[in-house]
Amino acid sequence: MNLKKPKFWDFKKPSILAYLLLPISYLFKLIRLFKIESNIKKSKIKTICVGNIYLGGTGKTSLSIKINEILTEKKIKSCFVKKFYSTQFDEQKLLESRGKLFTSSKRIDAINIAENEGYDVAILDDGLQDSSINYDLRFVCFNNINWIGNGFTIPAGPLRESINNLKNYKHIFLNGNLENLDNIKKHIYKINPNINLYIGKYIPLDIEKFNKDKNYLVFSGIGNHQTFISMLREYKFNVVKDIEFPDHYKYNNFDINKIQKLSDNLNCQIITTEKDYLRLDKEKIHNINFIKSELKILDEEKLISTILNKNENN
16 A cells, blocks of 8 residues: 655644654654664674655665676676565566566565675665665765755654754765755754765766657656656656655556547657656556656765775774
8 A cells, every 4th residue: 555645744834743753753763772782793794874854765776786787897796685574566577677686574684695695785675764784885865856845853853763863974965956965964064964975967978869749748656756857847747737746656447548648639759757657557548658868976076985985884
């Protein structure tokens, strides 16, 4: 079942409902404080966790793919590791199209399989809050538009843990289309002035196959829908209508027929993301195109140095 996150989570000023839910958020925090952590010993394979604090689309998969590309170029045998969720086969397919993926109900089991098969580095897409693994390197991802929403933790807000916990991390990755960077940086450095910041920007890869003189209806079921729309508009696509579905949404015939009928009425071409396209019934989407994109690292050498540094940890 795909649930759309509550709109009040992303209000910059917390709503009354958010305040009413705060006691439950405090209870969850208390439970986590008493949770027994059992970190595993460091294994031979290097583990890089690409995770988040904000619940939703923060570009984890895009950054995981970019890190894998960097390591592959350096002739380092790397793979992806992801905890298996039946609702996230779109992300699994996307990762499999970019490299070797190991999945399991327990991340540590997938890491062990990767190590046994001779991989040097395991890139974990998600898992920052998995206390059973002592990662060699951790990246906390944020989306520039959503940032931290109303700043509260679940269920009062979208945060998995307090934003003040950034003092416990060394590396943050900001992605999107360079929105709100100054304010976000000030907030982060106030919490942890020694943290390392990396910035990424989404770039379309196959833009030449689209006619920008046309009008477009755009839909997606990803965590950062507005960032996708922002990228298209930056590259001069005339987005007449955009439709947002819940993250990992499983489209049915009714959804597709509705989208196609609306595009006909508006005289629009239809665009979605590669991740969404993987979830569509290929027999019914003859007039739906997807646009490929990648994450461009603004200071890629800094990121490469961090990844390759043998003395770097956490």
